[in-house]
Amino acid sequence: MSADAETPGRVAPAVLQPLVAAKTSRPRTIRGGVARQRLHDLLDAALGKPVTLICAGAGWGKTTGVSGWAQERGLPVAWLSVDRHDNDPQVFWSYLLAALRVAGAVPAGNPLADLVAVPADPRERGRLFAAGLARLPAGTVLVVDDLQEIDDADVLGELTDLLRHPPAPLRLLLIGRAEPPLRLHRLRAAGQLAEIRAEHLAFAPDEAAEIVGRHGLALSAEEMATLVDRTEGWATGLQLAATFLAGHDGTRTITDFTGDVRGVDDYLTEEVLADRTRRQRRFLLQTSICENVCAGLADAITQRTDGQRILEELEHDNDFVVRLGAKPLWFRYHQLLRDVLGHRLRLESPAVVPDLHRRAARWHAANNSVLEALAHAVSARDWAYVGRLVTTQAAPLMVSAHRPALVRILRGVPAERLTATPELMICAALLLFHAGDYDGIPARLYAARELLRDRPAGTREPVEIMSRTLQLSADRAAGDMPALLAGANRLVDLLGSARTVPVPAIAQHRAIALNNRGVALLWLDRTGEAERELWAGSYAARVAGVELAEINATGHLALLKVMSGSVREAATLAGGAVELAESRGWRYALQTVAAYFALALVRLERHDLDGAGQALREGLRGHHSDPEAAQWLVAVGVQARLAAARGDVAAARKFFDDARRDRHPRIRVPALDRWLARTEAAVDQAAGADPGGSEPLPLARAAFAKGDLRRAQSLLAEVTTAERDTVGRIESGILAALLADARGQPVHAADLLADAVTLAAGEDIRRPFLIPADPRLDALLQRARLLTPLVADFVGTLRPVRGEQPVESLSERETEVLRYLATMLTAAEIAADLGVSVNTVKAHMRSVYRKLGASRRTEAVTLARDSGLL
Incomplete structure (x- = not known):
């Protein structure tokens, strides 16, 4: 080997030229690769800052993404791919200089241009590179890839020194799998650092579709x-998935692609797990049983105390460990990594898996995350503990947003285990409750109580509370309101003295008990008490988080209000309950039925027949899937009223016949029976038959229709003392006005009808004005329109006035002047009496003549008397 080759500080000696070329060449992207405009835009924006950190784990497409961006933009990019052999300051800076030269970024005259060897002295090297980099062409881009390979303290220290004052012309892009130890916090705080992480590199569905498409796959949007x-x-995960799906002629589905597929397992094992320490690997395996993990949970599972440190180390290294939120409290593992870890755990230590789940279950139970505790208890096959968790903490969630999750967990308990303990029998009863099989619940509860006999008194309480709570559902389904009220009262008393059930569960059970007590009182005709209990139950359910109970209580409040004639308040309550139910996906839950039926009754009172029909259909759908005896009778009444309003009296009568034939033998609902009797009487009258029953208002209407004014008046007197609801007062007022008019008292009749119209307008009630078939009502409504200007628009929306054009209403002052016109007083005398000028009186007189269609005073008085205005 030549002397040059043995001198690491020399720049690109001949023997090293191939290696230099490899390390300083920008990786080429595959032809036809995925165009990632979103990522390219992020990189364009990042050039506005001196340093950009592209940091993510293995296979996230960091290198290919940046390379594709540089290729598309046509930028002169200096690229250096480092490895573990570059952990020497002279070697590192030599290669960095070579990368700049290969890119043509070092012009003549630059201190770095004619450098033969990188100085060995750190201070001299630092001064030389600081001066040289500061004189590069503006916008020079330098990429340092695989920076996680550099761990030499001297190299990192010199790079940190450089970044304290980044050279103005240079744009440095650092690519690595882990956060580099370069003290980047100063740049971050100064707004001089751009960061691109895994969430930015992740492929969106449209980008992923291109990867899949290259494998000849055509997947739906879903x-x-x-x-x-x-x-x-994850880029590599998408590639592996596409290869997996394409490899078996369409016989594999996406659900078959998991982390324990060979390609994924091999990749993550080699690229992620291989570099982990023995302690970290053991930690990952044991905690992989959890979807999310925090330090406390990790310590409980591993039975150590270093959970926080290891979680932060793993998240810092970007090895598919994601921090949830800004603070390092909760973490999760990438789904595919969790699959790999779970597979490895089952292979290497299958015997410890149940124990790990038991530890996780008890930690979650102690920290009030009961669904997670139950899921782990089921995974541990710790059936006795599952039963205890359900009876002490989880059962009230059956009437909350967590109902589907709780049912899924309970269905994981083998059927043969559901008879093993009283607590597991409660689980079986809860599944019956979910299925709407209320008749099957009492037998389960009886069996559970039998098994409790040999238990110490202190251990019975949770099962007894749950047993009473579930018994309420059976009594309510049968419509036995006395039994429901007694059971709710006993449950409230038992909850008040409970000692072994957690406080949150006590609050949830109490909300359920109050709701049921309110429903029982409502149908037992104890309206005042029912309203108080239902309001209390609705509020308690909201605080306790059992939203189905809140929806049900509010729906029954709406029924109470609309049946008491408070239509506007009922509309608000029912609308709120329906909105909450639909937002939670419970549109057709049993607990929502009452709100829909209340909404149908509201719309019937407002004569919105199509809207009433729609609300009725929504309620019936929920009712049919989970029938309840009292709700069934409400449905009968609503359907009969709607049929009668549409003129189909025969259909309305059939609903009542069916109700008598199919009535549940245990049902006891006196208030509901009275409401149905009134509804049936109204239907009878609409059919021209004498109304049955003893309700005075339908009988008074029937007597009036036959011309028996004396009997009608007598019966109406009973109504005024017996009826207290708004609709009843409106109907009574209409009949009283018709009676007064028939007796030759037009002014009194007009006043009575005006009162009824005013009351109806306040609640937006129209139906009562459409019942009487007496033409007198048209004339009375016309007078009300004249005498009651504030509700003239509302009167105009009621039944049409036959044979007359709409008349403009008289003002309050014009009505006063009209009354004077029937006297012998002159205009001057009227003016003096009213304390206004003569001209003002004359102007009012002209306006009265115009509105009444009169040309003189005597004609106006005659017309006013004929119409009942005088």
Whole structure:
């Protein structure tokens, strides 16, 4: 070997020329490679800063991405690929200088141009390169690739010194798998560092489609999204996936592509795991049982105390370990790496896997992440612990956003194990609850209580609480409201003295109990108490995070309100419950049915028949999938009302006949029965038959229709004391106005109807004005429109006024002047009495004549009397 070859400080001696060429040549991208405009734009923007760090693990496309960008832009880029043999300052700086020269970036006259050998003295070398780099052409780009190979303290120190004051003409791009120890924090704080990480290098679906397409594969948009999600956009992973899928004539699917596929396993084992220390590798294997991991969880699993340090080391090295959030608290492993680790763990230490899951389960349970605890307990096949977790912590999640996840976990328990302990029998009952098999629940609960007999009193409490909670669902499904109320009361008392159930679970059970107590009180016709309990249940459910219970309580509040005539408030409550349900994907859950039925009743009162039909269909869909006896009767009433409103009285009658025939034998719902009786009476009357039952309002309407004004008046008097709801008051007011008009009291009739219209306008209620078939109502509505200017627009939306053009409303002052016109007072005297000028009175008189269609005073008085205005 020549002397030159043995002198590392000399620049590119002849024997080293091939190596120099290899190390200073920009890697060529494959022809037809993926055009990554998004990445290229990021690199363009990065040139605005002196230093750019491109940092990601193996196979993320760092080198090819930067090379493709340089090739596309046609930039003169100096490129240096370093390796472990470059951990010597003279060697490193020699190759760096060679890279600049190969790129033609060192012009004549530059201190570096005629350099034969890099100085051995660090200070002289530093001064020489600082001066030379400062005189490079503006915008010179230098890429240093595989920087993670440099670990020599002297090389890193001199590079750090250079970066303290980056040469103005130079744009330095550092590519590596790990964060380099170069004290880049100063550049970062000064805004002089651009950073491109794995999330920027990850392939988007459209970019990944090009990779897949080169293998002759045509995947749907959904399949591409799944593939990108599985690989997390990892370039090498996409290449391996495309090769895997193309290799078997379409017989393989994306779900078959996992980390334990040979190509992925080999790559990640060699490129990621091979360089890990023995402790790090063991740590990765053991903690791979978790989707996400933190220091406390890692320490519990590994039974050591170095979890935080190792997690931060792994994340720092970019070996497919991702920090979740800005702070180093939680981490996760790339999905494919986790597959590889799990496969290796099962091969190397299968016996410890259940133990690892047990440790993870207990850590999660202690930290109130109960679903994760359950999942690990199932993986450990620790069935007794699964049962204990469910009864003490997890069961109330069945009425929360976590219901699907809880059901999936419970279905992982073998069926034969569900009879082993009282707690596991509760799990079986929960699965019956989810399936809507309420008739099967009591038998499970009885068997669970039988197994409890030999237990110490202190260990029975969780099962007893769950047993009572589940019994509520069986009583409610049957419509047995006295039993439901008694059970809810017992549960509330038991919760008040509970000592062995965690506080969050107590709060969840209490919210469920309050909701059920409110429903029972509602249908037992104890409306005031029901409203208080339902409000309390809704709030408690929201605080406890059991949102299905919140939706159900709010839906029943809406039913209470609309059945009490508070239509506007009912619309707000029902709309809020439906919006929450739909946002959680529970559009057709049983707990949402009440809100949909309330919304249908609201729209019926507003005579929006299409909207009512749509809400009814949504509610029926949820009801049919999970029937409940009381809800079924509500559905009967809503369907009958809608059919009657559409003029199909026969269909409406059939709903009531079916309800009597198919009524659940245990159902006890007096308030609901009374509401249905009123609905049926209204349908009977619409059919021209005498209304059944003893409700005074339908009977009064029937008597009026037959001309029996005395009986109608007597029955109406009963209504005014018996009815308290808004709709009932409106209907009573309409009938009272018709009676007054029939008795020759037009002014009183107009006043009564005006009161009813004002009340209806406040709630946007229209249906009651469409029931009477008496033409007198048209004239009364016309008078109300004149006498009640504030609700004139609302009156105009009601039934059309036959034979008359719409009349402009009289103002309050014009109404006063009209009343004076029937007297013998002159305009001057009227003006004096009202305290206004004569001209003002005359102007009001002219306006009254115009609106009434009169030409003189006597004609205006006559028209006003005929229309009931006087």
